[in-house]
Amino acid sequence: MGTTLRALRALLLLAGFYLLGVLLLAALAGADYLLLLHAPTSLAGKLIIVSVLLAIPLVQGLFMLRTPREEEMAGLPVTESDEPELWRTVRELANEVGTAAPSRIVLTADVNAAVSEDARLLGLRAGPRRLYLGVPLLQGLSQAQLRAVLAHELGHYSNSDTRLAAMTVRGRAQVLRTIRHFEQRADNTAAREQARQEKKNAKAEAKGKQAKEVDTGHAGITYRAMAKIYIGYAKLYFRATQSVSRRQEYAADTAAARIAGRDATASALREIPVLSSSFDFYMNCYATLGTDQELLPPRGEMFGGFGRMLNGRRLELVEMRGDLPTGPTSPYDSHPPIADRVRRIEELPDDGRADEDRGAALDLLTDPHRTLTELEDAVLTEAVRGFRRSADWQELLDEVMAKSFRAGSTPLHRAYAEYAGEQPTLPALLDLIEDGRLWELAKRLPLSEEAAAARGRVFREFVRPTLHRSLKSMALAELNERGLLRWEFSWERSAIPRPPRDAQGHETDLDEVVAPVVTDAPDTTALRALLAREPEPQGSPRGAM
Structure with missing residues (x-):
């Protein structure tokens, strides 16, 4: 058409x-x-x-004569003196498309590129043109791919799409x-x-x-x-x-x-x-x-x-x-x-x-x-913009994880507070478990109807996964509070908690340490031994940045 x-x-x-x-x-x-x-x-x-x-x-709609003015997207306007190579590329592509280059380029924080035009007389007369270019596109595309994106957007100008809009x-x-x-x-x-x-x-x-x-x-x-x-x-x-x-x-x-x-x-x-x-x-x-x-x-x-x-x-x-x-x-x-x-x-x-x-x-x-x-x-x-700035990504991760664990609220936290009537701590929980009251405490956890009706070993199998996850979170919080936990920052995967190594220098698998605590015959020895370790020297590797 x-x-x-x-x-x-x-x-x-x-x-x-x-x-x-x-x-x-x-x-x-x-x-x-x-x-x-x-x-x-x-x-x-x-x-x-x-x-x-x-x-x-009806009358108000009929007399709404002016086309709503398009607001400029939030972004960073760049002039030809700011970004000469970008402007050169845009002008070159506009010439190949067969249209005038935009009068304004605005860099945005979106994964998108778009063009607009303040056309006059219902689009019958051309007006100032803007090109919006998302910086995330620049970070993820090759120059050939970016040229394709820009040629696509400039193609809207040559086809009068922006004017008739x-x-x-x-x-x-x-x-x-x-x-x-x-x-x-x-x-x-x-x-x-x-x-x-x-x-x-x-x-x-x-x-x-x-x-x-x-x-x-x-x-x-x-x-x-x-x-x-x-x-x-x-x-x-x-x-x-x-x-x-x-x-x-x-x-x-x-x-x-x-x-x-x-x-x-x-x-x-x-x-x-x-x-x-x-x-x-x-x-x-x-x-x-x-x-x-x-x-x-x-x-x-x-x-x-x-x-x-x-x-x-x-x-x-x-x-x-x-x-x-x-x-x-x-x-x-x-x-x-x-x-x-x-x-x-x-x-x-x-x-x-x-x-x-x-x-x-x-x-x-x-x-x-x-x-x-x-x-x-x-x-x-x-x-x-008024928020504090971290020195690096590792510091950001360390501070965030420390505060999030301080405010930890797992089902086990809530069950202990209800059962014992006091603020839950890991040492107090381990004392309670060694006293043989783990499964009584477990009855205070949020339970499905089937789990609540279960008895004996069946009940323990129902609640064991929840106990394991919650106890692991409490262990991480306690290790973090004692300065025994390091977080490994990585761009390749999610952040990994690193408990202190054992005496032979081997990595500690926290799941293996927690598992004996929630068996039918709970054993807290390994977890207490982990809590008793000394913090690793500050020069130890902290992981990828």
Whole structure:
């Protein structure tokens, strides 16, 4: 579909919104006229008031003339003097695509790239253009893959996608705003009706009468009926506009393959879902590890550590690249399924460009560490920027784990506190176990109906796994408190607790130490011996960084 036809389609869909509003207003006016002619004056007056209230959101939607201004994403704007190589690459690709380069590049902290344009006259006139480029993409893509991503986004400019989006955005905003108006009025009406009925029930109960069930199902029914009419149009509007968006994505993919190469484009499409999942994992398990204690990684490492994690988990990423997302599709999706996009690109003829630009995309930045540091200042809130900074990742892990164990609350902690009526500690628990009361204590654990009904050995088998896990957590907390526990930080795997070595210098397996304590004949010897060991010298290896 050419630009002219797409512009006409967008204009007709937008006009449909106005036509629907005019028809509904005409219907309300006609109903009011008939009421005045045939209905009793008192009833007509009440119904006309209702129709006026229904007309207000309609009129507000019709006179929402200005297209909502798009807010710039949070990020770090970079000029050509800041990042000359990045700008050179973007301008070169824009020239190959056959479009003007963006007037502004903004680096973001998202695994995404996007373009926007402040078009004028409903998209008939071009406006200032912005390119948003996620730094995590630079950390995870090769230069060839990045060129494919950038060519794809610039392809939206050459196809006038960003300019015609103005009409689409305006139509979506008006439809959704009108629906919200009706739903808010319906909710307000229902709330007033609920308050009225509750007040009436309170008076009835004060007089010794039985209160009636509160029923607000009928309240706001006319507003909800009007909202449903617009919801129906919204579904039509979104299906039509999103189908166009999906075709635009295919066209931009084709442009990327033509300019950056088939293999680079296909591999970039495969890589982005992997980077997205990896970045979510990184933010949850590394970057924000200390936020509950108001502690952040060192300056520049909030997002900078993502690249190190990608290097550390290369083998995991290889497996992930083979599994493309295959979730259910919807006619309201703005993008086609990634697997379908990859298939289309890989089916293109071989262009012999498999070995181009395999250098890291991050190398396009003049000073990556400086950029990563400035990005933190640009996207983190003022409150978060005020958090303390750790000296390194190992210090961050040590402090977080120490505080988390101090606040430990396992089922065994709670069971001991209930059973003994005192604060649970590991030495006190071991005394209780040596006194032969472990299985009495175990009855205070959260139990399933089957476990609670069990007796003897069957009961012990039910609760043994919970006892083992909880006792291991208490042992880690006690070792940590005594300075006997070290945590091994790693980009390749989860943090590993390292108890002190035995007399022969062998690693201690804490599961093997805890297991005898929860046998049918509990033995605490090995665990007490572990607690009695001396801390290892501070110069001992602390693991990978």
